[in-house]
Amino acid sequence: MQTLDSSVSAMSDRPFTIAGKTFNSRLMTGTGKYPSLEVMQRSIAASGCEIVTVAVRRVQTQAPGHEGLAEAIDWGKIWMLPNTAGCQTAEEAIRVARLGREMAKLLGQEDNNFVKLEVIPDPKYLLPDPIGTLQAAEQLVKEGFAVLPYINADPLLAKHLEEAGCVTVMPLGSPIGSGQGLRNAANIQIIIENSGIPVVVDAGIGAPSEATLAMEMGADALLINSAIALAKNPVAMAQAMGLATQAGRLAHLSGRIPAKAYATASSPLTGLINV
Structure with missing residues (x-):
């Protein structure tokens, strides 16, 4: 996968660290909805991601599309993020x-205590339950889990979860799989x-431009699944999302120019030739 030039990417960026574990990539991907395990494997590689989320219940029950999934990924290179998808309470x-x-x-x-916490009782819009999420997070933190909660974009809930000891918050950009950005x-x-x-902005991103925008805003990372897995060419889209994540982060560090209501000449006005 293409990476940023070292002279550029060496800008004073802090490492991306979750619960004391540092990652090079700021893109996380998933394992669901791919047309085949082989396409999933190639897409994960093309994205450059180092964290992949896995739906525990679907793997445990060998649900359609998940047979052999756990064995299809090199867990010596990829950090597993088990998730509680399908849980309503x-x-x-x-x-x-x-x-x-x-x-x-x-x-x-052996040392993986990460969990992506999802509590979703709503079958139509798949919006997370804020009360159930906070309750579950508090208990899981007590049990020594590094909790990454999936939430609606609620600033007050995000702060409560941080105070409860969660290691990230994962607000949705828009409903899961909607591609609404x-x-x-x-x-x-x-x-x-x-x-x-x-x-970590999670859910709703449909295009690389939206991934870049989330990172330009200052998000620390992204989790993208459907936009990659359901693309016409998942492998190419995975690479595009990886590059978009890098570009957005670099843009955030660089600092964009302020937006103005009027034009400003890009060429200096001094030293002009008189004609």
Whole structure:
């Protein structure tokens, strides 16, 4: 995968660290909805990501499309992010998180205590339950999990989750798989400005331009699945999303010019030739 020139990327960027573990890539991807395991493998490689989320319940039950998934990824190179997808209550999510930690251990990641926390009782819009998410997060933190909660773009909830000990917050840009982009940009910006933990924009991104915009806003990372897996060419889209993530981060560090209501000449007005 193409990477940024070292002389440029060496700008004083802080490492991307979650719960004491540092990653080079700021893009996370998923494992669902790909046309085949082979396309999934190639897409993960093309994206340059180092964190891949896995739906614990679907892998455990060998749901259609998930047979052999756990064995298809080199977990020596990719950090597993077990998720509690399909859980409608805090109690369900806590049980599935425990299964996810055991699954990571069985696949060789003995020290992996990460969990992407999803509590989603809404079948139509797949919006996360804020109360159930906070309840589950508080319990899982007590049990030693590094909790990455998926939430609506609610700045107050994000702060409560940070205070509860979560290691990131993951606000949605728009509903899961909708491809609507950053419909919650204003609230995400508030979360970024007030967060003392990494902010990972998760769900709704449909195009690389939207990925870049999220990173330009100051997000620490992105999680993108549907936009890659359901693209006409998932492998090419995975590479595009990886590059967009890098470009957006570099743009954020560079500092854009202020927007003005009037034009400003790009050429100096001094030393002009008289004609």
